[in-house]
Amino acid sequence: MNTWQGDLLGMADTACTVDAVFEKIERASSALGFEFCAYGLRLPTPISSPRTIMLSNYPQAWQARYASQGYLATDPTVAHGRQSQTPLVWTHAVFAQTPLLWEESQSAGLRFGWAQSSLDAVGVGGMLSLARSSEPLTATELATQEVKMRWLVNISHLALSRLFVSEWVKESQPDLTSREVEVLKWTADGKSSGEIADLLSISENTVNFHIKNSVVKLRTANRTAAVVRAAMLGLLN
Amino acid sequence: MHLSPDGLIRLTLDQLLSTSLEHLVSGVDQDASPPFTNACGTQTVLSGYTEWISANDPTISIGWDWHLQTAVTGVRWVRVGLPRSNLMLTHDTGHDTSWHGNLEILGTVVDALAWREILPDVVAARYA
DSSP: OOSHHHHHHHHHHSOOOHHHHHHHHHHHHHHTTOSEEEEEEEOOOSTTSOOEEEEEOSOHHHHHHHHHTTGGGTOHHHHHHHHOOSOEEOOTTTTTTOHHHHHHHHHTTOOEEEEEEEEOTTSOEEEEEEEESSSOOOHHHHHHHHHHHHHHHHHHHHHHHHHHHHHHHHHHOOOOOHHHHHHHHHHHTTOOHHHHHHHHTSOHHHHHHHHHHHHHHTTOSSHHHHHHHHHHTTTTO | OEEOTTSOEEEOHHHHHTSOEEEEEEEEOOOOOSSOOOOTTOOOOOEEEEEEEESSSSOOEEEEEEEEEEETTEEEEEEEEEEEESEEEBOTTSOBOOHHHHHHHHHHHHHHSTHHHHHHHHHHHHTO
């Protein structure tokens, strides 16, 4: 397949550099009628300051302005993406609480846009934004193109997360036993060691033994941090 | 897009992504995982199936299994395994994709459909 879809499928299966992957995403965005695209990838840990990777062909001046003003923290499209995987079309109403950000992005040529986030099984979040300087998105365009745009979101996440996440997952996937996972699940539900012992028909000492092992394997300081980390890694699903 | 003598509909990925697919039917699996227990607090798994079709002729059908997964942000609807379909995706040269590769690519298409957005209401309505 030598269409933009074929290009993207190929890159999801083979080793590519980040630049090569983003180049193909740019090509796909252009084929879908958007001159600008940006992809943000967020690793779930460390929780206090999750690592975010940004790739973009937005105008350099706008990228610098966005970073210097800390717009990532207030951007309503990013906030939406953290809560929902439903696509979002940029409108005045979406940016009602951030008029300066809206005004400045419009001035930078990012006038009409669409964004959708994705979240995978290990808790890695991504968001693709497609934008252009003219022609608002119409209902007809969305009816015919949105599945392709949503597919681009998924395949981009697949390709980029393979590059960024594989090492992180390798480092952070502890070898928990099924019993340890079970005990962590009940702990996550707020059960005490005594209550878990009753539920699983084992002794409280055994429960604490499993929790202690989990804390060590997850490289955390205590049971609360272990539960949070395990949940973030998708190990309790 | 055409129906082949082997019963499969052949089309390219671009053609498939340009085809409107609509929800046909969804259901929840019966809990058949023994041992059955009525103990309070027992963990359970909610899973089911769904099938989507095209309005045009020949009718494209894609079905897949799903289950509910608890996540940090709430409950997520997750596709389980590869889809089932009467489709064979072809390369631009007209050659077939391998069957497994075909289903893998169809999986990426399923993940792009808005099924997670409509299934909660569809399933709730069916079992109301």
